[in-house]
Amino acid sequence: MKVGDLVRSKDKYSPDTDWIGIVIDFHTVVDAYGEPVDRYAVVCWNTKFPQEEEYLDSLEVING
Numbered sequence: 001m002k003v004g005d006l007v008r009s010k011d012k013y014s015p016d017t018d019w020i021g022i023v024i025d026f027h028t029v030v031d032a033y034g035e036p037v038d039r040y041a042v043v044c045w046n047t048k049f050p051q052e053e054e055y056l057d058s059l060e061v062i063n064g
């Protein structure tokens with residue numbers, strides 16, 4: 001997954017599974033020692049949700 005990829009949610013039971021978003025950035029959470037703990041994709045879903053942090057494993061890349 002990289003910036004510019006088109007994605008959708010893998011969760012079949014989510015009400016927004018038909019949404020398609022674009023990855024616009026990544027956010028990495030680090031601990032007190034600077035070691036990465038979590039990494040999120042920042043996804044623009046629409047104008048109402050322009051910058052949502054999503055778990056990488058909850059997204060499916062659909063543009064190849």
